[in-house]
Amino acid sequence: MNLRCLRPPTPALRRRLFAGALAACVLAGGAYADQHWEGLHGEVRQGEAVSLEQLLDWLEARYLGEVIEVEMERDDDEIEYEIKMLGPQGQVVEFEFDARTGQLMKIEGARINEMMRAR
Numbered sequence: 001m002n003l004r005c006l007r008p009p010t011p012a013l014r015r016r017l018f019a020g021a022l023a024a025c026v027l028a029g030g031a032y033a034d035q036h037w038e039g040l041h042g043e044v045r046q047g048e049a050v051s052l053e054q055l056l057d058w059l060e061a062r063y064l065g066e067v068i069e070v071e072m073e074r075d076d077d078e079i080e081y082e083i084k085m086l087g088p089q090g091q092v093v094e095f096e097f098d099a100r101t102g103q104l105m106k107i108e109g110a111r112i113n114e115m116m117r118a119r
Contacts, residue, residue, distance in 0.1 A: 043079070043099075050102035055081055058102070059095065063115045064088050072099070080105070087115040 043049040056067060065085035073080045079099035086092055093109030 049079060049099045050097075052081065054102060055083065055097050059083065059085065062117055063093075064117060065093070065115050068092070085115070087111065089114060091115070 052070065059067070063085060065087040067083060068086045069082075069084040071082040073082065081097045081099050083095045083097070084092055085095070087109075089111060091109055091111045091114070093107060093112050093115060095104060096106040096108075097103065098105055
């Protein structure tokens with residue numbers, strides 16, 4: 001019997017897998033959700049909004065944990081990304097970003113400082 005060990009996915013591969021899974025969820029969510037994400041993709045291409053990948057890279061560089069949920073909220077001209085991460089001690093922390101500027105607007109959760117990477 002020949003058994004091979006698979007290496008864990010790299011952070012870049014995890015982001016691509018997550019983005020693919022997110023796209024599949026959005027597609028399954030119906031036409032209304034599609035319109036919001038399609039509009040956002042156009043804004044990212046035109047430089048009017050930051051990409052989800054940029055924010056995931058920013059989070060990965062500064063915080064320990066795994067992304068467990070991503071939401072996009074649109075209210076008139078305001079667009080916001082909400083990204084939830086599961087920390088190493090099982091804590092759930094939500095990060096809210098302004099999609100236009102990429103600025104972190106709010107962090108909510110328990111033991112946030114324990115998730116921060118050493119600089």
